[in-house]
Amino acid sequence: MKKTQLFFWSILAVTTLFISACGKEGCTDPNALNYDPDAKSSSGDCEYADNKQSFTLSRSGNTVTVEGITEADFRFYEDSIYLLKGFVYVRSGAVLTIEPGTVIKGDKNTKGSLIIERNSKIIAEGTATKPIVFTSSQAPGDRDYGDWGGVIVCGNAPTNLPGNEGIVEGGTDATFGGNNASDNSGIIKYVRIEFAGIPFQPNQEINGLTLAAVGSETVIEYVQVSYSGDDSYEWFGGNVNASHLIAFRGWDDDFDTDNGYSGNLQFLVSLRDPNIADASASNGFESDNDPAGSSATPFTSPVFCNVSLYGPNFTGSTSISTQFRTGLHLRRLSNLKLYNSVVTGFPEGLYIAKNTEGNLDNGSVQIENTIIAGCTENFAIDLSSSYDLAAWFNNASRNNSVLANNSDVQLTDAFNLTNPNFQPLTGSPLLSGASFSNSNLSNSFFQQVTYRGAFDGTTDWTQGWANWDPQNTVY
Ligand SMILES: [Ca+2]
Ligand SMILES: [Ca+2]
Ligand SMILES: [Ca+2]
Ligand SMILES: [Ca+2]
Numbered sequence: 001m002k003k004t005q006l007f008f009w010s011i012l013a014v015t016t017l018f019i020s021a022c023g024k025e026g027c028t029d030p031n032a033l034n035y036d037p038d039a040k041s042s043s044g045d046c047e048y049a050d051n052k053q054s055f056t057l058s059r060s061g062n063t064v065t066v067e068g069i070t071e072a073d074f075r076f077y078e079d080s081i082y083l084l085k086g087f088v089y090v091r092s093g094a095v096l097t098i099e100p101g102t103v104i105k106g107d108k109n110t111k112g113s114l115i116i117e118r119n120s121k122i123i124a125e126g127t128a129t130k131p132i133v134f135t136s137s138q139a140p141g142d143r144d145y146g147d148w149g150g151v152i153v154c155g156n157a158p159t160n161l162p163g164n165e166g167i168v169e170g171g172t173d174a175t176f177g178g179n180n181a182s183d184n185s186g187i188i189k190y191v192r193i194e195f196a197g198i199p200f201q202p203n204q205e206i207n208g209l210t211l212a213a214v215g216s217e218t219v220i221e222y223v224q225v226s227y228s229g230d231d232s233y234e235w236f237g238g239n240v241n242a243s244h245l246i247a248f249r250g251w252d253d254d255f256d257t258d259n260g261y262s263g264n265l266q267f268l269v270s271l272r273d274p275n276i277a278d279a280s281a282s283n284g285f286e287s288d289n290d291p292a293g294s295s296a297t298p299f300t301s302p303v304f305c306n307v308s309l310y311g312p313n314f315t316g317s318t319s320i321s322t323q324f325r326t327g328l329h330l331r332r333l334s335n336l337k338l339y340n341s342v343v344t345g346f347p348e349g350l351y352i353a354k355n356t357e358g359n360l361d362n363g364s365v366q367i368e369n370t371i372i373a374g375c376t377e378n379f380a381i382d383l384s385s386s387y388d389l390a391a392w393f394n395n396a397s398r399n400n401s402v403l404a405n406n407s408d409v410q411l412t413d414a415f416n417l418t419n420p421n422f423q424p425l426t427g428s429p430l431l432s433g434a435s436f437s438n439s440n441l442s443n444s445f446f447q448q449v450t451y452r453g454a455f456d457g458t459t460d461w462t463q464g465w466a467n468w469d470p471q472n473t474v475y
Contacts, residue, residue, distance in 0.1 A: 106148020113149025126190030146229025159237025183215025197228030293332030
């Protein structure tokens, strides 16, 4: 045998060995038309309906790395772990369905993020026993705020932006805004979002969950955002309703409303880490009509009900970051409404900016049947103002009250950073005092309950699906 032939046969033998070691090549994407269930490694020739663009996928063991854009419907299966690399877009009317119990990780180096564009949908409907989890790709113990970008949903509902269209902040090219108030971006239910949220630079941030012009047919229920590196939740316009939201140990604001957002929200709770706050000042609520404080319409006018904001000053003498500021931080002509709620443990309970004081007098800002407790200053106004905010809040018609200490609220174990129990104790002022007589609460979305805050003293709706120690969870 000639030397060259010997060389050829040796190479063939090595190649054959190599192929059999790696397993059969073929299309490894179950979403593709030519999916081969026996394929062990990707041949890179998956075919999709209508030649639509689809994600670039690669599988390593149980983990499927997902990159790029899909214009075709796509499914994440419970038996795989998905790793989002870079900005991952669902586009052109595609529907991304995520099975209950699926774990999706955001890649740290490329700041993985999931962006559901206008006209597309996410169907992420977990259950109390099988929540869907978006989390860090880092190992237990190595996870941190802002390990990855976050979940961004864009819709066609109205905003007050110039031209009624915006681009989602944080470096994506996704646009949002339109005239369809009943727009449907899908379902996010029994979902956790952990270690997301990146403040690239001021006003260039990705929040844990960003809802941009999302419309009223979308379902947002039972969501926990934990350890977000920016706001836990931020709404830019739109009118989607939401219930049973948890903001746990966020960095910046817990619930931020902006650019004409006008949905209804009920049963929301936040708990802060006393040591963690943002240079922009961390607040429970932050609300602007728009960043300029203009009179652009529709006004930012969310209706919040049964909210429990548990701020950082747990005991009244807890050492807290100097960057904490207000439980309810309302400014720039916001028209926010809040009913049947409780705010505890912030340096300031309620702040109203001078340019927003007129909205207190004309009723476009309303706060009723609400308790402020354990705050260093209950009411804060601008230096140039002499508005009597205490008189407004304490006016008998509003049925609000101020308590000196968090302990006066009588909670089981709310200020526990690793295993909180938010239930009011027997005798707590939260167990009564709610009212739904205000016409803003007549919408059938609201459950008419007798208690204030997010918990009734009996049924803990966080049980089973929420996680208070995601740092150490093995995913
Ligand atoms: Ca933000
Ligand atoms: Ca904010
Ligand atoms: Ca904001
Ligand atoms: Ca802030």
